[in-house]
Structure formats: C-alpha cells, structure tokens
Amino acid sequence: MFDSLKERFENIFANLRGKGKLTEEDINIALREVRRALLEADVNFKVVKDVVEAIRTRATGRQVVESVTPSQLIFTIVYEELVRIMGDAPVPLAVSPKPPTVYMMVGLQGSGKTTTSVKIARRMLKGHKPLVVACDLRRPAAVDQLRVLAEKAGVPFFGPEPGERDAVAVAKKSRAFAESRLCDLIILDTAGRLQLDDELMCELEEMKSASEPTEILLVVDSMTGQEAVNVADAFNKRLGLTGVVLTKLDGDARGGPALAVRAAAGVPIKLAGCGEKTEDLELFDARRMAQRIIGMGDMEGLIEKVQSATSEADIERMTQSLKTNRFTLEDMLVQLRQIQKLGPLEKVVEMLPIPGASKALKDAEIDPKRMKQTEAIILSMTPKERRNPEIIKGGRRRRIAEGSGTSVQMVNQLLAQYEQMKGMMKTFGKMAGGRGGFKMPRGMGAFMKGRRGFFG
Numbered sequence: 174m175f176d177s178l179k180e181r182f183e184n185i186f187a188n189l190r191g192k193g194k195l196t197e198e199d200i201n202i203a204l205r206e207v208r209r210a211l212l213e214a215d216v217n218f219k220v221v222k223d224v225v226e227a228i229r230t231r232a233t234g235r236q237v238v239e240s241v242t243p244s245q246l247i248f249t250i251v252y253e254e255l256v257r258i259m260g261d262a263p264v265p266l267a268v269s270p271k272p273p274t275v276y277m278m279v280g281l282q283g284s285g286k287t288t289t290s291v292k293i294a295r296r297m298l299k300g301h302k303p304l305v306v307a308c309d310l311r312r313p314a315a316v317d318q319l320r321v322l323a324e325k326a327g328v329p330f331f332g333p334e335p336g337e338r339d340a341v342a343v344a345k346k347s348r349a350f351a352e353s354r355l356c357d358l359i360i361l362d363t364a365g366r367l368q369l370d371d372e373l374m375c376e377l378e379e380m381k382s383a384s385e386p387t388e389i390l391l392v393v394d395s396m397t398g399q400e401a402v403n404v405a406d407a408f409n410k411r412l413g414l415t416g417v418v419l420t421k422l423d424g425d426a427r428g429g430p431a432l433a434v435r436a437a438a439g440v441p442i443k444l445a446g447c448g449e450k451t452e453d454l455e456l457f458d459a460r461r462m463a464q465r466i467i468g469m470g471d472m473e474g475l476i477e478k479v480q481s482a483t484s485e486a487d488i489e490r491m492t493q494s495l496k497t498n499r500f501t502l503e504d505m506l507v508q509l510r511q512i513q514k515l516g517p518l519e520k521v522v523e524m525l526p527i528p529g530a531s532k533a534l535k536d537a538e539i540d541p542k543r544m545k546q547t548e549a550i551i552l553s554m555t556p557k558e559r560r561n562p563e564i565i566k567g568g569r570r571r572r573i574a575e576g577s578g579t580s581v582q583m584v585n586q587l588l589a590q591y592e593q594m595k596g597m598m599k600t601f602g603k604m605a606g607g608r609g610g611f612k613m614p615r616g617m618g619a620f621m622k623g624r625r626g627f628f629g
C-alpha cells in the first residue's frame with residue numbers, strides 16, 4: 174500500500190539529511206518534491222496546495238534547534254500536516270441512545286458496500302445484535318451475496334420478498350423484523366451505480382427519510398483516484414454524510430482518496446477496509462496512516478494485530494516459556510499458528526520501520542499445507558517428546574514420520590527448524606536495529622509458499 178508515495182517521501186527526507194541548516198532554497202526544493210509526490214498519488218490539487226502552503230509557513234523562519242536536524246523538522250511537519258488533512262483522532266461509529274441504531278451504506282457500484290456491511294455487523298457483534306438488510310434490488314446477485322456473507326459471519330439477515338422492487342419498502346419492513354428478533358442495530362446495504370445518478374440519489378433520499386439513519390456512511394474504493402473527491406462531494410450534498418469507509422487499502426492504492434476525501438466532504442473517515450475477509454476492517458487512524466505513507470512503519474497497528482491474533486492462554490504460555498527459558502515444540506506450534514493467523518507476512522512486516530522489509534517478504538505467505546504437515550508431525554509426538562525434543566532419535570523419528578504420514582526427512586527438517594526458532598527472538602531484535610535492511614529470518618522460508626524449504 175502507498176509504496177510509491179512512501180518511496181518518494183523517503184527520498185525527500187534522504188536529500189535533506191546531512192544538511193546542517195535549512196535554507197529557503199532547501200525548503201523550496203523539498204516542497205516541490207512533496208507537491209509532485211502528492212499529485213502523483215492522485216491527491217486532489219486543492220488539498221495539495223493547502224498542505225504545501227501549510228508546510229511552507231511552518232518551516233520557513235523556524236529556528237532549527239540543535240537537537241533536531243532539518244530533515245527531522247520537515248519530516249515532522251509533513252507528518253503532522255498529513256494527519257491534519259486526514260483527521261486527527263479516530264472517530265468511532267455513533268450508536269443511537271434510542272434503539273435501533275441504523276447505518277445506511279451508500280457508494281458507487283463495486284466500492285465494497287455489501288462486504289463492508291457485513292464487516293461492520295461482525296465488528297459490532299460485541300455488545301450489539303446487528304441485522305444486515307439487502308436494499309440493493311438493482312443487481313440481482315447482490316441480495317444473495319449479502320445473505321451468504323451474513324450467514325458465514327453469523328449475522329442475522331433480512332431481504333426482499335421474491336419480486337419485490339421497492340428498496341425503501343424493504344428498509345421500512347426491516348425495522349419490524351429487527352424488533353421481532355431483538356436486533357438493536359440495522360445496517361442497510363443500498364444499491365450502487367457506476368457513476369453518480371439522479372434516480373439513485375432520489376431513492377437514497379427517500380430511504381433516508383423513511384429510516385432515519387444514525388449514520389450515513391459513504392463507502393469509497395481507495396483505488397478510485399481523483400473521482401473519489403467528486404463522489405464524496407456529491408453524496409454529501411444530497412444525503413448529508415456522517416462518515417466515510419475507505420476500502421481496499423490492502424491493494425495498490427496510491428493514497429489519493431485517503432488524503433483528499435475528508436477535505437472534500439468534511440466528514441471523518443471512520444473505518445478502513447483492508448482485505449476481502451469479513452474480519453478485515455480497522456478503525457481509521459490518521460496517525461497510523463500518515464506513518465505508513467511516509468515510511469515510519471506502523472508499530473501501533475502491528476501491536477494491535479499481534480494482540481488480536483494472540484489468545485490470553487497463548488500469551489501466558491509464551492510468557493512462561495520465556496521466563497523459564499524453555500522453548501518446546503509445543504511453543505513452536507503455538508507460534509506458527511499465531512503467525513498463520515496474522516495473515517500474509519508482507520502485510521505484517523509492512524508495518525515495521527525497517528527499510529526494504531515489505532519488499533523482502535513480498536507475496537510471502539504461510540503455506541497451509543506445510544503448516545498441516547508440521548502440526549501432524551508435532552501432534553504425532555508424545556507429550557514427553559514435545560517437551561524434550563533432544564530425546565527424539567532414529568527409532569522415534571521413524572515412528573513419528575509414520576504416524577504423521579510424512580517422512581523421516583521431514584521430521585529431521587522440522588527438528589532443525591525448531592532449533593533455529595529457538596534463537597529467533599534474538600534474531601528479531603537484531604533485525605530492527607541492523608544495517609543493510611531486512612532479511613528473512615533463518616528457517617522461516619520453510620513455511621512460505623513457493624519458496625524452497627524443508628517440505629518444498
């Protein structure tokens with residue numbers, strides 16, 4: 174995500190590095206580059222102008238204090254300005270004091286409304302009983318798509334009767350249905366169009382007055398570029414938006430909508446979609462986004478991700494094994510399962526402030542087949558063997574290979590892998606501070622798709 178923008182900013186700051194004093198000429202050159210980088214990332218030119226002027230005002234005439242280098246000063250100002258245009262603090266979704274809370278999802282066709290409706294419902298399952306409602310009667314498959322996604326996520330669904338053509342009527346009926354099922358949160362998935370369309374806007378206006386939504390959320394595909402600004406502006410004028418959800422931030426988004434949509438519509442970006450699965454939804458946090466854009470890494474994001482993938486029992490177990498300095502094969506299995514839960518390593522490592530990290534791990538993904546074999550091997554050991562791998566010699570290795578449907582060679586490789594993982598904590602520590610960028614930790618390749626490894 175935002176790779177080219179990140180690279181441009183890295184270059185700008187690298188050029189300033191080493192300068193003892195900031196001249197007007199340095200600022201001009203840096204600002205010209207900032208302007209070019211933002212325009213190339215599809216940020217609306219008005220927004221670019223604003224940001225560049227704000228940076229100029231703040232940077233010019235500033236005494237460079239001894240502890241701050243010119244590059245750090247510009248870096249900080251650019252960061253703060255990016256945060257400012259994307260919105261300072263995260264804004265959570267509003268909940269009506271008088272149930273039901275109603276969220277109306279609007280946006281262009283294919284922006285991700287249906288997927289996001291279920292993502293939000295899933296997120297709100299903690300503390301609420303949500304209902305998703307299919308009000309997209311224009312695309313025949315849309316109702317089924319919502320039903321299937323809702324079923325998978327364990328969220329109640331309400332849709333039109335066969336032959337029903339009136340989306341507003343469906344939205345109205347959903348209220349009684351929600352009441353009968355004790356649902357306190359209704360999410361209306363509305364129809365989209367390829368472009369702005371008056372007929373659709375009229376339908377949405379009618380739905381708004383019939384269902385009195387707590388939030389009207391515009392779903393914007395972050396790959397749409399400049400058009401996102403016009404879309405946000407048009408929807409806001411007709412419907413009065415309360416928030417924006419940016420989707421597909423996991424793709425090759427250039428950053429434009431993230432940086433311009435808030436300024437265009439004047440409403441906060443509340444959520445960020447970062448994958449196709451229904452759990453891939455985050456609270457939008459401008460600080461974290463700005464950190465990613467200018468290549469500072471996203472430590473908070475990483476910590477949150479690790480925490481959500483790690484159960485308390487796992488944490489307790491790892492703490493114990495660290496305390497007693499005993500890393501067993503059981504611990505190794507727990508760790509591998511956690512890494513698998515975190516998703517593609519590229520996504521995880523993208524959040525680390527290590528130059529070249531995400532490139533080094535591009536497309537690296539834990540191979541589920543290899544994970545299964547690893548699990549089978551470890552589960553074919555006796556508890557004593559798992560805790561004392563050094564006792565696993567020839568005869569035991571053959572038995573384990575047979576029991577797990579693998580080969581002695583694979584068991585040997587797994588034990589070698591275990592030895593390497595024992596030293597991994599130390600390796601990770603060194604990686605963050607080391608010179609020459611990021612290298613794949615020794616042994617990790619064994620679990621990656623398409624890489625030569627123990628089971629490859």
Ligand SMILES: Nc1nc2c(ncn2[C@@H]2O[C@H](COP(=O)(O)OP(=O)(O)OP(=O)(O)O)[C@@H](O)[C@H]2O)c(=O)[nH]1
Nearest residue numbers: 282283284285286287288365420421446447448449
């Ligand atoms: N990678 C990625 N894909 C997403 C994300 N959100 C949605 N998608 C995908 O985008 C496509 C369109 O999403 P939908 O939810 O069907 O979009 P929609 O706005 O409901 O489309 P219409 O009903 O046609 O208006 C689907 O293939 C989704 O899986 C996201 O955050 N990341």
